[in-house]
Amino acid sequence: MSWRLWIPLMVFAGFIGLAAYQLTQPKDDIVESRMVGQELPYFELPPAVERGESISSADFADGTPRLLNIWASWCLPCIAEAPHLERLQREGAEIVGIAIRDRPEDVAQFLAQHGNPYTAIGRDDLSQVQLEIGSSGVPETFVIDGEGMIRYQHIGDIRPEDVPILLEELRKAGA
Amino acid sequence: MIAELGLAALWLAAALAALQTVAGFLSVRAGQGAEIAALIRPASMMQGLLVAFSFAMLLWLFAITDLSVKLVAANSHVDKPLIYKLSGTWGNHEGSMLLWVTVMAAAGALIAAVEHRLPERTMYATLGAQGLVALGFYGFLLLSSNPFERLPVPALQGMGLNPLLQDIGLALHPPTLYFGYVGLSVAFSFAVGALLTRSVTPDFARAMRPWVLGAWVFLTLGITAGSYWAYYELGWGGWWFWDPVENASLMPWLAATALLHSASVLASRDALRTWTIMLGVVAFSMSMIGTFLVRSGILTSVHAFAVDPERGTFILVLLTLYIGGALLLFALRANTISEGKRFSVTSREGALVFNNVMLSAILAIVLLGTLYPLLTEAFNVRVSVGPPYFNPVGAIFFMPMLLVMGVGPLLRWREDRPDRIRSELALFAALIIAAIVLLSLLVEIALLPLLGLAMGLGLAVASFMPLRSRQLGRIPAATWGMVLAHFGITVALIGMASESAFSEEELVALSAGESATVGPWTVTLEAVEPVAGPNWTAIQGRLSARYGDSEPVVLAPQARSFWAPPQQTTESALSTRWNGQLYAVIGDPAGEGRFQLRLWWKPFVTLIWYGGVVIALGGVLALIGHVLNDLRRRHRERRLDEQRSEEEALGILSGEERL
Numbered sequence: 127m128s129w130r131l132w133i134p135l136m137v138f139a140g141f142i143g144l145a146a147y148q149l150t151q152p153k154d155d156i157v158e159s160r161m162v163g164q165e166l167p168y169f170e171l172p173p174a175v176e177r178g179e180s181i182s183s184a185d186f187a188d189g190t191p192r193l194l195n196i197w198a199s200w201c202l203p204c205i206a207e208a209p210h211l212e213r214l215q216r217e218g219a220e221i222v223g224i225a226i227r228d229r230p231e232d233v234a235q236f237l238a239q240h241g242n243p244y245t246a247i248g249r250d251d252l253s254q255v256q257l258e259i260g261s262s263g264v265p266e267t268f269v270i271d272g273e274g275m276i277r278y279q280h281i282g283d284i285r286p287e288d289v290p291i292l293l294e295e296l297r298k299a300g301a
Numbered sequence: 302m303i304a305e306l307g308l309a310a311l312w313l314a315a316a317l318a319a320l321q322t323v324a325g326f327l328s329v330r331a332g333q334g335a336e337i338a339a340l341i342r343p344a345s346m347m348q349g350l351l352v353a354f355s356f357a358m359l360l361w362l363f364a365i366t367d368l369s370v371k372l373v374a375a376n377s378h379v380d381k382p383l384i385y386k387l388s389g390t391w392g393n394h395e396g397s398m399l400l401w402v403t404v405m406a407a408a409g410a411l412i413a414a415v416e417h418r419l420p421e422r423t424m425y426a427t428l429g430a431q432g433l434v435a436l437g438f439y440g441f442l443l444l445s446s447n448p449f450e451r452l453p454v455p456a457l458q459g460m461g462l463n464p465l466l467q468d469i470g471l472a473l474h475p476p477t478l479y480f481g482y483v484g485l486s487v488a489f490s491f492a493v494g495a496l497l498t499r500s501v502t503p504d505f506a507r508a509m510r511p512w513v514l515g516a517w518v519f520l521t522l523g524i525t526a527g528s529y530w531a532y533y534e535l536g537w538g539g540w541w542f543w544d545p546v547e548n549a550s551l552m553p554w555l556a557a558t559a560l561l562h563s564a565s566v567l568a569s570r571d572a573l574r575t576w577t578i579m580l581g582v583v584a585f586s587m588s589m590i591g592t593f594l595v596r597s598g599i600l601t602s603v604h605a606f607a608v609d610p611e612r613g614t615f616i617l618v619l620l621t622l623y624i625g626g627a628l629l630l631f632a633l634r635a636n637t638i639s640e641g642k643r644f645s646v647t648s649r650e651g652a653l654v655f656n657n658v659m660l661s662a663i664l665a666i667v668l669l670g671t672l673y674p675l676l677t678e679a680f681n682v683r684v685s686v687g688p689p690y691f692n693p694v695g696a697i698f699f700m701p702m703l704l705v706m707g708v709g710p711l712l713r714w715r716e717d718r719p720d721r722i723r724s725e726l727a728l729f730a731a732l733i734i735a736a737i738v739l740l741s742l743l744v745e746i747a748l749l750p751l752l753g754l755a756m757g758l759g760l761a762v763a764s765f766m767p768l769r770s771r772q773l774g775r776i777p778a779a780t781w782g783m784v785l786a787h788f789g790i791t792v793a794l795i796g797m798a799s800e801s802a803f804s805e806e807e808l809v810a811l812s813a814g815e816s817a818t819v820g821p822w823t824v825t826l827e828a829v830e831p832v833a834g835p836n837w838t839a840i841q842g843r844l845s846a847r848y849g850d851s852e853p854v855v856l857a858p859q860a861r862s863f864w865a866p867p868q869q870t871t872e873s874a875l876s877t878r879w880n881g882q883l884y885a886v887i888g889d890p891a892g893e894g895r896f897q898l899r900l901w902w903k904p905f906v907t908l909i910w911y912g913g914v915v916i917a918l919g920g921v922l923a924l925i926g927h928v929l930n931d932l933r934r935r936h937r938e939r940r941l942d943e944q945r946s947e948e949e950a951l952g953i954l955s956g957e958e959r960l
Contacts, residue, residue: 128636131631131632131635131636132632134579134582134583134628134631134632135625135628135629135631135632138586138624138625138628139625141590141672142617142620142621142625144672144675144676144679145593145597145599145617145675146617147679148599148675148678148679149597149599149613149614149617151678200458202374202456252862253862
């Protein structure tokens with residue numbers, strides 16, 4: 127009889143072992159865009175700040191690789207990544223922004239406070255362009271080559287260690 | 302300052318929990334009369350007060366939207382309505398863990414204050430165990446999930462609350478489940494206390510029972526509310542998805558249901574001692590495993606909020622210590638506890654044991670299905686386990702259990718002859734067979750819903766049979782509770798079977814003025830218009846729906862877009878009649894001014910949730926009945942004691958005569 131009393135403990139130990147093993151496994155919960163490796167979908171967006179420049183997908187096919195940064199003034203990680211975007215710009219990267227569900231005055235205030243590394247910022251009020259290029263949140267950064275092809279996707283805020291990776295991806299895209 | 306007060310109270314409470322644990326276990330070792338034992342009950346009560354204060358401070362921070370506190374900034378927003386600011390307190394990992402320890406400490410304080418039935422030594426062990434469990438959660442909160450952490454720079458607006466959670470039903474759903482989980486932690490502490498002091502008695506079952514019943518009522522309500530929320534908020538038309546998080550709430554409910562019944566046997570017949578102890582441990586371990594699965598993110602789920610491997614590790618360590626410890630104790634001690642009184646197979650106990658085994662089997666099936674993807678992922682195979690597994694496999698055990706549920710309450714304790722309840726059995730069987738024959742002749746219906754409907758109709762009558770030939774006024778509240786809870790099960794069962802057998806679905810693209818039919822309904826799309834709320838915009842369809850030839854009703858389903866954080870949700874529109882629900886969802890534009898509409902007619906679907914409420918009501922009645930009984934019993938014993946000491950004082954009885 128008494129060995130049966132150990133069964134629950136054995137089953138439980140098995141569960142703990144399995145759960146512990148799974149916890150140590152790297153978990154891939156990032157949803158990568160299926161658009162990577164494809165051409166940028168067609169879009170035209172009005173400027174996100176007054177007297178700014180509008181952007182369109184055609185602008186990207188002029189031979190210069192660029193970073194396309196999806197962000198918003200209401201997003202906290204975007205504040206965290208602002209200095210690293212500026213560093214990328216100083217290293218020679220050309221950065222185009224798309225502001226998601228934002229107001230011109232908020233965008234202007236954000237740029238005044240945290241710096242403006244962008245050559246132009248488009249305004250995507252309904253997240254339409256964001257969804258079309260397969261981005262599921264802010265911030266995200268895409269590397270677009272000189273022919274308007276999406277080469278690389280970075281999900282989440284850019285951290286110091288991501289800067290060289292993005293520069294390398296830009297170089298691979300032909301900068 | 303408010304945040305710091307809350308944090309200080311939390312640290313003090315943790316210190317008291319440590320004191321309670323140490324004092325509890327020292328007193329158990331020293332036996333009766335240890336001086337340190339005097340500390341246990343006050344420490345437990347004070348701890349309850351301190352944590353309640355700490356939780357009140359967090360509520361206050363959310364009410365005034367103090368954006369210098371990280372948790373508030375991350376989960377609230379200045380523009381949010383006050384009720385959702387408050388519910389934001391527990392709509393996140395840290396706050397919900399604080400709510401958890403608050404309820405747990407309050408429960409501990411309550412036992413310390415009122416429970417005097419058990420031997421004091423068992424109480425020391427119980428409160429010591431309760432303190433130890435609480436201590437782990439304090440450690441978790443203070444070391445890795447501090448809800449009162451400040452930001453170096455206050456945020457401007459806050460990051461909002463998940464818009465899916467901005468719903469009154471959902472604001473109340475998680476706390477309801479926590480009350481259930483925590484109630485089971487009390488049952489766990491009682492079980493550990495009883496094992497440590499080898500005192501598994503009917504009194505132990507009576508002390509534990511109200512907590513199990515209370516937890517069970519809250520779990521029932523929580524599951525019912527969660528199911529209804531998923532039904533109307535997700536817009537998929539289903540009411541149960543066998544999602545890991547849903548299963549995480551169902552498993553403790555199954556274990557608690559089994560525990561409830563075996564505790565009844567122990568309380569009234571002094572049988573099933575080790576089995577009750579085992580279930581006490583299993584029920585709480587299901588709560589913790591559920592919490593672990595949800596919070597660690599090792600399973601992918603629509604509910605995956607607050608996912609963090611570090612938290613997962615912490616909960617896993619707590620799980621290993623508490624449940625592993627309790628199971629080890631069980632393995633070492635259980636054979637020194639005798640099984641208790643014997644009974645024959647055809648008896649009330651026999652039926653309850655059968656249902657306990659069936660419930661445990663269903664629990665094992667759900668647990669296996671929930672963990673299976675985890676198991677295969679270890680071998681790099683990704684699978685998802687869904688209704689095709691759970692429904693038929695669960696039904697194999699659910700159906701026999703329902704049959705016994707109809708018959709069991711008619712049997713006598715200890716031993717009975719089946720032919721004594723011949724006529725009742727015949728009526729029950731005749732009802733089921735008649736329903737099967739009629740239904741399969743009249744309508745086209747799949748096997749499981751057919752069996753479900755037939756059993757439901759039979760059980761609806763059978764669940765009231767225990768009241769036969771008794772004076773209704775003299776039936777105890779607990780019996781009414783049982784009858785009502787069993788009836789609730791049949792109501793929900795009929796709802797489930799009817800929904801799955803008779804639902805009709807239409808997916809159409811309509812432009813303004815066009816109509817579609819679904820079941821007895823004719824639905825016309827009148828217009829599509831934009832609307833705006835405090836923190837969302839939406840397109841809203843205006844539908845006019847006519848049931849047969851009756852007056853049309855207006856429905857307004859919405860597709861909402863929230864902007865902080867950006868997220869799309871569907872607001873389905875429902876029209877409820879006594880015989881079912883019309884369910885409408887508006888989807889994407891389909892071009893040329895047409896919009897997608899998804900329409901369902903679900904006959905008697907509402908019975909599922911009414912059934913849940915009836916079950917919970919039955920639980921409440923039973924709880925009241927048992928508590929009143931216990932109070933009466935205590936009163937009677939006290940009077941007897943008083944009488945005895947009076948008599949002694951008067952010298953009427955001599956010592957020898959009393960022996």
